[in-house]
Amino acid sequence: MYEIAVDIGGTFADFVARDKQGRALTVKIPSKREDPEETIISGLRDLAQKSGLKLKEFMPQIDKFVHGTTVGINALLQGQGAKTALITTEGFRDALELRRSQLSEQWDFGLPLPPVLVPRYLRIGLRERMDYRGVPLISIDQAQIAEIAEFLVQEKVESVAVCLLFACRNPTHEKEFKYLLQALLPNVFISLSSELSSQVGEYERTSTTVLNARLSPLLSNYLLEISNHLQDFGLKVPISIAQNNGGLTDLVQARKKAVTTLFSGPAGGVKGGWALAHELSLSELVVTDMGGTSFDVSLIRLGKMEVTPQSEVAGYPLQLPMLDIHTVGAGGGSVAWLDHGGMLRVGPHSAGANPGPACYGLGGAEPTITDAALVMGLIDAHDFLGGRMILDVEQAFKAIETKIAHPLGLSVPEAAYAIYKVALSLMIDAVYLMTVKKGYDPRLFSLAAVGGALPLFATALASGIGINKVVVPEMAPVFCAQGLHYAPFQVEVSSTVFEPLGESVNSNLQQTLLQLKDQADQEMSRLGITEDQRSYVWSADLKYPDQHHEISIELPCDVADFPLWQQLGQEFHAQHQRLYGYCQTEKSLTLVNVKLLVKEKEKIPSDQTEHYTILETPDDGMCSLYLNGKFQTLKSYRWKNLKPGMCLKGPAVIKKEYTTVLLEYNCQAYIDQFGNLLIYLGRDALNECQSG
Template sequence: MPIRAAVDIGGTFTDVVGYDDVKGTLTLGKTLSTPHDLIDGVFGGLRAADIPVDELAFAIHGSTVVVNALIERKGARTALLTTEGFRDVYEIGRINRPDAFNLAFTKHRPLVPREMIFEVPERLRADGTVARPLDEARTLEIARRLAALGVESVAVVLLHAYRDPAHEIRVGEILRAELPGVYVTLSHEISREYREFERTSTVVANAFVGPLVSDYLGRLEDRLREGGSGAALAVMQSNGGVSDVVTASGQCVQMLESGPAGGVVGTIALCEALGHREAIAFDMGGTTAKSAVIRDLTFPMASDYFLGGYATGLPIRIPCLDIVEVGTGGGSVAWLDQAGGVHVGPHSAGADPGPACYGRGGTQATITDASVVLGHLAPRGTLAGGLELDGDAARRAVGALATELGMDTASTAAGITAIGAASMANSVRAVTTERGLDPRDFVLVAYGGNGPLHVSLVARELAIRRVVVPPNPALFSAFGMLMADLRIDVVQTGVRTLSEVTAEEIESSYRELEDECGRALAEGKLEFGSIEFLRAADMRYVGQEHTVTVNVPSGLDDVGDVKRAFDTEHERRYSHSAPGEPAQIVSLRVSAVGRLRKPELTTIPEGTAVPPDEAATGVRDVVFVPAEGAVPTPVYARDALRAGNRIAGPAVIEEPTATTLLRPGDRAEVDGYGNLLLEIGARP
């Protein structure tokens, strides 16, 4: 029985979705994550999904191991080698001061201290020509000093190596000869874009987590083999595609947003089936909430990713889906500041001990505890993995906070959920309103273990009327990984003024990059079908600093086509353009996509507008507005609903891994795929 499986490790739960190629059926598993060793959670999830390891034919894995190691700064003892005279680039950074009048402002904190940064005598010019040859003798001395210091990883970032990597390659050879077993990252292997600080920050981050991640992936492969699996292991990347383990081990930083990326891929596949081309992907899990905007069914790509936020974070310059994340999840802790103000998150109760209602020793009030107090979740319900909810513990935790505030427990719980919803709505505004987009123009796709429970409040904050809740929303990101393709992205900086270059020269450069990407796919260990190449270019008007990314068609025969596309995109992005001004191509982008087999969306039986009797499982008291008291609210079992069924709020729709809450005025209809199509705030 050939089974393909996707494993998504989150901060609280580990999700597994298996697909039987013969039967065309899905199997689902959900278990608490195991922070002491994430691999234990992987196999716990496989057991929960009833997937025998020896029957795995293909596995896709997304993990928080990279982002956790970077945020917690639990990486390798790392050294940085850079061109002589540029030792302080990493520490100086860009001198960003977003909060100009904040006297307590602190800039980014480097992953590598200054005493572990070493200068290599060499120099390339911006056009790639040699200004100063590499001093190999001095490089050898540095390598031997690093050996004496006991470094575990080395990042090499030489000036303008993106134009000619010869010096970096030679430095890498010397380091690997003198430091056997030490993880070595060369900048041209990770980033071939200009901007020295961003490139340095990216490569250092890769080196910092490299030993940990490569060891983790190696141990996971070994455990799979020991279990009798011959499965090819693929790794979900931040660009929305997957790669093989060898590539992922060398470019670990590509796994930064691997879990959330799966949800975006799944949202695009779902929207394609439903006929929506514009959507907002909204993922609320146990630790964080993530948002991404999808336009014309294409991946939303970001030019920069800031680990820890723009103000004080470290830039990571890799092709990455444009996902905004806030520290608001089901496990987010409610707390008081010195002035008595209530905050929710970013600290999370995590998987251990978890929210108080988990009955595992947690005592602080969380969003999930507030949901239990209000009756949004059954006070004696059962979560995935057989976890029994403890309503009394939730009331004690929220009640303790209420006592500090001098409020009643129900009002405090409602306040916690409202604050959480406002924070999550801000993450959606960050990818819509702040970019000139109206969220009301999009359908909101809500998933994650807590997304369907809170989406009605979030949608109301944004005045969004249309919401889609897919089946098994708590495992939707893992399902999305099964819809992903093999993908390699290459970005090559080389400034060209359009008036000084021909279409043939640009076409030739694109073909060289496509050949490189195609070879990389072919040399990998994953089997795939057809290859599709996607082209884009980072462009600007002459004299500008920042760029706009423009899609470029294959078979370019007129430079004017690129200029017109850039003018149009600049107008769309900034509401103005300058068709009469000269423009430049700063970087060429090529994505090679190797098509993988994907599961089909399954349909459910047809029904009438009235849900079947077996779908109604009872009534429970639910608080929507504390001043109005509890409202007797019907409860439905989602797996008993049929296509065409309609439900008017207030109502609760339960399934094994998630709960969808319809507030008064909401309506839901079940479509042929089992999705819940919600109309928020509709009049009865």
């Protein structure tokens, strides 16, 4: 029997199959954005072939199928989605367009804002009203609903987002509206803000609901089609979908809540980093993932994944908890170009998988990072994607010469190296943004280099940010798919309180907490997770009365022994001191939200670090690379020939199926017992290989 994890990226699709003994089969193929179903079937067919079976024989042997998808995020970035209307409280239909009256770049007043996803004529004010405590003031005008339904039919609206004022305190009116409208328009998708994010923040809640309404019909159709398609080929188990928070859900929830899956693929990489950190006892780890389209950075701190309560996607707020991932357009397919001032730039736009980089020979004429790496000798033209593709060096050379080298007065190798260095600088900046700008010292972290392209940059990146230890996992080229194997089923629920923290709140809190627990338990039971398989994490969002943002305080307790409000206050002041260097204990506090995360109990990989006698490693030949202004001859190794304890000294190249590792001059590396490549830089390299 096999457990399958599939991550469909913007350029490549990764597949990992694990049998009951833990042995893994991997496949990496180009993505077909126009036909993701065919991409999945092609990858599964290759996995079946590697296992010695035909696809129809392989599929019934799958007992778990996890899918990380980019259908939702790709649709958003490409301006696709269902025709959507917005229903909000009368007098508040322009909240979506007023936004927060702030600029992403505070000094650039000409910076264009992302387009409003629902035009004003499709934003409808509903006659109803709740006060800030959730007490009904004006009942829903039921006669108006028939008028709204008639208008939606006339405009051929496919989806409706409903975000009523203070529905986060009392969702009764939203639920009533959905019930009445659904009876009139049974084929229209309806998304309620209270079912997505029951938290204060009218604009953020509205934006989240609109995004969900716009994307869910599209994702729903895709998931239904792929599920039926896989069943036709013999799949017997339901598909599990990865979420932004690193957990799993089923098709029922994923089809209704597309916004929870926007970053399901990259979330698998963070989960894989979490498992790697526990496996190697690395409490502080920077996970850097470079695929064909983007470069992603996330952190593992104190053995935990970093989570942000809300984020921004393509300029639109998303008021949902998700793993904290910073993304820049610096993937293997990112295009190199010259701006109006003649400055060399890389990304953020990508050549994708088709036509792809110029070297793919599919009609692409723009130079990319992949083309530069090929010209530099970092990529073997005859062994790309495990030999699946033969790259065209002449086309890469021509693209760089025409677009970059000739205008800048450089030789083609010089221009290729310049592209490499610019891409590297983008990565260094991204890591600094996630560490230094948050008050963390990157020198205290180790670096995990994953994705098909990042091992080419790993040691240069670590050196540029002062990190002395790099881990290239054995499954680095398919790491996001690998990480999905560790993802548990999980459910997150929340409730807005927004009251001064004190005894009066504490006395009413017990009922709210019990309701949250009951809500989450019902969903976990539906997912098939029994009570003994569940773990509970409670948290509360608090702030000073005059603050705009809150701080989330994790509570190490269950509902039955929820701490007194004084204990909550003490922990908030202590956390505020740690984060900002001061606290104001004389001030009262506001309890904004209470939250509950329920997840399937995880199997945490244990540290099994062993020490080896360091052995010299025979090389597998030599290769020529363009580095530091000249072509150099370096030793070349095959990863599959390396044994635990063998010591590799830089400069050298290590070739692996689907990727290549470049060791700089000041590096030494060896394979550990898990099959990971551990690289040490500078003085640490000397000490490690001398001590064994």
